Amino acid sequence: MAAPRIHLPQPLEAGQTLTLPPEAARHVQVLRLQPGDDLTLFGDPARGGEWRARVRAMGRRDVTVTVEAHAAVEREPARAVHLAVGMPANERMDWLVEKATELGVASIQPLRTARTVLRLDGERAARKVAHWQAVAVAACEQCGGNRVPRVHPVRLLADWLADPARAALGAGVWLSLAAGSVPLPVWGAAHGGPCHVVLGPEGGLTEAEEAALAQAGLAPLSLGARTLRSETAALAALVLLTSPPPVQPEAGPLP
Structure with missing residues (x-):
């Protein structure tokens, strides 16, 4: 044991x-x-x-x-993926933090967006962030991760986009349902290194927010034709961006 x-x-x-x-x-x-x-x-x-x-x-x-x-053992994914999430309501944010930590997320940025149902400010926001950080610690104790992801203080999307420190998180993308968006696996295969992924809340991002993301240099990516819950989309993106490429079988002798 x-x-x-x-x-x-x-x-x-x-x-x-x-x-x-x-x-x-x-x-x-x-x-x-x-x-x-x-x-x-x-x-x-x-x-x-x-x-x-x-x-x-x-x-x-x-x-x-x-x-x-x-x-000297580490169990982190080869690519650091940072999630910036329009906070889902109820217990879904707890679930997202726990499962994203198990999958090896590098950090989590809770965001307030126009359609965010969970409204947090001041002391209440600080207590929630401390709670989510404890959830991440417990998840690392369970899954074997030795690097606990930081859960950052809650920020407005506009303030976070304007922060020069965001550049240290690598290439930026957001998950979009717009037709013609590049599939996330295609983008991930072409872009190595760390990245940050923005996801909207239950109601999605507004047109103005998507325009702000594009102006800030983030690329719209697609997870497919289905509409996923925000927490499901976050985990799907994390898995697709951190999974190693499949090993190609060696060609056998011709019959």
Whole structure:
């Protein structure tokens, strides 16, 4: 049985003994681990990968572990894909964050658009983002990812498009239902490297928003003739852009 995985975003070293922070300690206690049990720590900002560790002592509130050895293993897709999503309502954003994290998304930008049903501002927005970040952490603990994607603060689409820092995310595209849009797999095969994908909310993007995306240099791409929910479209795009190309079978001898 694989050792439980605990997110611990701090520098670690072999032989170090440390007391887990409260959230991580509660996780270990919920799992009913005992002194001597193995666990895996990940989130080291300096070295990445993961660390083998062992529970040293269990208190009523405190958990002490000993760090043993580092493994330079990463399970991230070859292409970094950043999602910028017009936030779906209800629990669908939670589901999107969880599943996108499992599939290896690089980051998630929640967007407010003209047709966004979920309206978040101020303290309420900050609480939601903290919740979504915790969802991403839990998903990484479950799926084996060692790089937790950042969930950025909620922003208006126009403000995000105007931010010069967006250029660091690579080529930009948006998912469109317009006839004649290039199929996303075709674009993905022709464009390597990191990219960011914009998706509208349940009601889609307005014509003015699509014009703003085009003016900002993003390309409209298609996922096909069917109209998908925003969270379904996000995951479909992520899979198509991160999946390695199929291996071509070697030609056999002529009969």
